Amino acid sequence: MQAVQVKVLNPKITEDKAFSLPTRATDGSAGIDLRACIDEPLTIKAGATHLIGTGLAVYIQDPNYAGMILPRSGLGHKHGIVLGNLVGLIDADYQGELMVSIWNRSNEDFILNPSDRMAQYIVVPVARPEFEVVSEFSDESVRGAGGFGHSGRQ
């Protein structure tokens, strides 16, 4: 896969040692952590959602890949800090600032500090098949139109 181009939009990221370009916490980490590019601590009130910039533009370019923004499990499980859009899908042709919709789904206020690692980003392959309109599918699958728990719970 070709390199993903990253543009630093906010010089704070390279000038302020509290910040750094996104990194993987360990060599085996799938995600790179996205830092909150804010100047002051932000109180995210219980139930509130804020769109937070990363100060970065990430250009994938190859349309066979896309980016995804996902919550960090510790923030999500322990503090109720998840994404207002639940999952962020980043198009390969997107060249704007990578933004993170932070939703405080808990019943307690949460303070987001400058450079906090607020979410994580992965790049995934995307199959882009043509879509062929048909009157009947080529075969009848076992599942058919079953969904939403049709196979039961146990």
Ligand SMILES: O=c1ccn([C@H]2C[C@H](O)[C@@H](COP(=O)(O)OP(=O)(O)OP(=O)(O)O)O2)c(=O)[nH]1
């Ligand atoms: O968490 C997110 C989700 C999206 N985006 C940016 C990148 C993405 O490529 C673009 C469009 O996202 P999406 O397709 O989900 O938004 P939309 O509501 O469909 O807007 P559009 O009409 O611009 O596609 O917004 C982010 O920066 N962060």
Ligand SMILES: [Mg+2]
């Ligand atoms: Mg869209």
